[in-house]
Amino acid sequence: MTHIGRSFFLARKDVVGIVVLAILLVVVLPLTLDSFRLQFVGKYLTYAFVALGLVLCWGYAGILSLGQGVFFGLGGYCMAMYLKLEASSVENTKIQSTPGIPDFMDWNQITELPFFWKPFHSFPLTLVAIVAVPALFAFIIGFAMFKRRVGGVYFAIITQAIAAVLTILIVGQQGYTGGINGITDLRTLHGWDIRTDAAKTVLYFVCVALLFACILLAYYVKSSKLGRILVAMRDKEDRVRFSGYDVANFKVFVFCLAAALSAIGGAMFTLQVGFMSPSFVGIVPSIEMVIYCAVGGRLSILGAVYGTLLVNWAKTSFSESFPELWLLGLGGLFIAVVLAFPNGLAGIWQTYVAPRLGFLSGTKPTDPGAAPVAAE
Amino acid sequence: MSAHVISDQMNPDFALAVEGLTVSFDGFKAVDDLSFYVDQNEIRVIIGPNGAGKTTVLDLICGRTRATFGSIRFKGRELTRLKEHDIVLAGVGRKFQTPSIYDDLTVFENLEISYPKGRNVLGALTFRRDAAVRERVEEVASTIFLADRLNERAEYLSHGQKQWLEIGMLLIQDPELLMLDEPVAGMSVSERKKTAELLHTIIRDRSVIVIEHDMKFVEDIAHKVTVLHQGKILSEGPMAKVQADPKVIEVYLGH
Numbered sequence: 001m002t003h004i005g006r007s008f009f010l011a012r013k014d015v016v017g018i019v020v021l022a023i024l025l026v027v028v029l030p031l032t033l034d035s036f037r038l039q040f041v042g043k044y045l046t047y048a049f050v051a052l053g054l055v056l057c058w059g060y061a062g063i064l065s066l067g068q069g070v071f072f073g074l075g076g077y078c079m080a081m082y083l084k085l086e087a088s089s090v091e092n093t094k095i096q097s098t099p100g101i102p103d104f105m106d107w108n109q110i111t112e113l114p115f116f117w118k119p120f121h122s123f124p125l126t127l128v129a130i131v132a133v134p135a136l137f138a139f140i141i142g143f144a145m146f147k148r149r150v151g152g153v154y155f156a157i158i159t160q161a162i163a164a165v166l167t168i169l170i171v172g173q174q175g176y177t178g179g180i181n182g183i184t185d186l187r188t189l190h191g192w193d194i195r196t197d198a199a200k201t202v203l204y205f206v207c208v209a210l211l212f213a214c215i216l217l218a219y220y221v222k223s224s225k226l227g228r229i230l231v232a233m234r235d236k237e238d239r240v241r242f243s244g245y246d247v248a249n250f251k252v253f254v255f256c257l258a259a260a261l262s263a264i265g266g267a268m269f270t271l272q273v274g275f276m277s278p279s280f281v282g283i284v285p286s287i288e289m290v291i292y293c294a295v296g297g298r299l300s301i302l303g304a305v306y307g308t309l310l311v312n313w314a315k316t317s318f319s320e321s322f323p324e325l326w327l328l329g330l331g332g333l334f335i336a337v338v339l340a341f342p343n344g345l346a347g348i349w350q351t352y353v354a355p356r357l358g359f360l361s362g363t364k365p366t367d368p369g370a371a372p373v374a375a376e
Numbered sequence: 377m378s379a380h381v382i383s384d385q386m387n388p389d390f391a392l393a394v395e396g397l398t399v400s401f402d403g404f405k406a407v408d409d410l411s412f413y414v415d416q417n418e419i420r421v422i423i424g425p426n427g428a429g430k431t432t433v434l435d436l437i438c439g440r441t442r443a444t445f446g447s448i449r450f451k452g453r454e455l456t457r458l459k460e461h462d463i464v465l466a467g468v469g470r471k472f473q474t475p476s477i478y479d480d481l482t483v484f485e486n487l488e489i490s491y492p493k494g495r496n497v498l499g500a501l502t503f504r505r506d507a508a509v510r511e512r513v514e515e516v517a518s519t520i521f522l523a524d525r526l527n528e529r530a531e532y533l534s535h536g537q538k539q540w541l542e543i544g545m546l547l548i549q550d551p552e553l554l555m556l557d558e559p560v561a562g563m564s565v566s567e568r569k570k571t572a573e574l575l576h577t578i579i580r581d582r583s584v585i586v587i588e589h590d591m592k593f594v595e596d597i598a599h600k601v602t603v604l605h606q607g608k609i610l611s612e613g614p615m616a617k618v619q620a621d622p623k624v625i626e627v628y629l630g631h
Binding site: 236 | 438459460464465469470472476478479480481485486488489490492495496497500501502503542549
């Protein structure tokens with residue numbers, strides 16, 4: 001027996017794929033795009049975190065969530081609250097009737113910072129909250145649903161309802177959340193001005209680095225026994241249950257993980273774009289995020305990144321010329337992918353391109369005793 | 377988790393004691409006040425016409441269906457209130473009627489998932505495929521005639537091989553009570569013969585409940601036969617006695 005791929009969780013073709021993506025994001029795009037266009041890519045990449053979470057949650061575990069915008073938004077709002085408090089120092093806000101609180105609170109006759117805003121004075125606490133708040137929220141939803149064996153379409157509808165409810169809540173509680181406009185006019189992170197082109201370039205690279213950390217995490221989970229249990233559950237849930245596993249716990253875990261990944265994306269979005277609003281929380285953005293994942297290929301970790309980049313690039317260039325047609329185009333794209341290429345770009349790659357590039361495909365049988373690799 | 381040891385009213389030699397078991401679906405009693413006892417290392421075959429409640433009895437024991445009344449005690453421990461996975465951890469294994477395997481995983485991975493280690497989230501994340509796991513998987517794979525197909529996706533196996541794989545998954549789990557629902561159904565003659573051979577090896581040293589229609593096969597393996605009819609026991613005892621029972625002949629064997 002050989003020991004290929006046993007001590008390390010990445011197969012050779014995965015390493016090649018990651019290196020190619022790294023060259024694209026770290027070298028090719030920064031060298032070929034101007035700072036304005038690069039900022040767009042940086043923004044798109046924040047959605048790739050969500051698509052990555054969906055690959056694990058939907059692709060591997062078969063749990064379709066149509067409310068990932070909720071977690072993207074929660075992460076983004078946590079970051080925005082910290083930045084807003086920093087931008088609302090007493091000297092910056094001395095014309096307000098209550099100096100030292102965010103401007104929208106002042107406009108809404110709020111005279112004291114609400115209790116749930118107070119932890120966001122601290123940067124370390126904010127970093128913890130960005131991951132912990134959405135993960136905890138996902139845990140509560142997941143625990144309530146999966147322990148009761150709610151799944152499939154019902155789960156998707158409930159997540160969609162939660163996205164709608166949260167949007168309405170944020171819009172309605174204007175004094176606490178900034179309402180429909182969201183939290184805007186964010187300026188500095190720990191005293192560092194995030195609005196300059198130089199800062200945005202740095203943030204782009206931070207975003208790319210975090211994305212690769214999350215990609216490696218996703219690969220680890222996929223290649224662990226947990227990853228195989230997720231696939232097994234998607235296929236024959238009862239068989240897994242009657243093999244001694246508490247299936248609900250595994251679903252809760254992967255849903256929380258997807259939520260945490262989305263939230264990191266949301267926080268990076270706030271940093272790079274400079275605001276957060278309820279328009280990234282609701283049903284439409286949540287469904288768009290599922291489309292990124294579907295186009296990339298819902299079983300492919302790297303496909304999620306390419307799918308996100310491609311759909312957003314198409315969205316930007318298409319909606320510049322034909323803004324009213326874009327949503328129709330997006331809907332058409334989704335239907336086309338689901339009907340013709342259920343495994344998305346990654347499926348096209350694996351079926352048509354990779355077999356012609358023998359060294360990348362990794363599908364060649366190595367030697368008869370080689371270790372079994374995890375299912376694609 | 378508390379183990380209810382009720383030794384005063386129960387023969388401790390029984391592996392499984394089912395008493396007064398009843399389940400009703402909208403008033404229809406699929407299993408009606410059923411009581412039976414399975415000894416340690418006993419092989420019990422349940423037979424009966426379609427709709428007699430055979431599969432429901434297995435569903436009740438493994439927790440897939442909840443009992444309306446009655447008790448199921450396994451080694452003195454009440455199972456009716458345990459969750460499905462806790463019943464498995466208590467030592468009960470179940471094979472489904474249609475082969476229930478994971479098509480998208482390889483034969484190796486199918487067996488590995490049933491290996492009794494790393495069954496919670498953290499354990500599964502940190503699970504390592506060490507030499508002990510590989511050896512055990514390979515050993516079981518050769519028992520179920522699939523040693524040379526370990527790296528193949530399970531969906532490419534034939535129907536009979538899928539049945540063997542699921543039997544292998546139970547074998548690696550090493551349950552003290554093994555429940556098999558029609559293990560030779562839908563098999564070719566040669567597969568049947570091999571399966572019978574396989575079952576003879578795996579039923580050793582454990583209590584087994586088998587549902588089966590193949591009378592030759594039943595005669596071959598059964599220590600005791602329970603005949604179910606309309607959710608109740610019609611007859612029980614050694615095969616010869618059951619076969620001679622006029623009630624059994626009327627509802628079942630005579631057909």
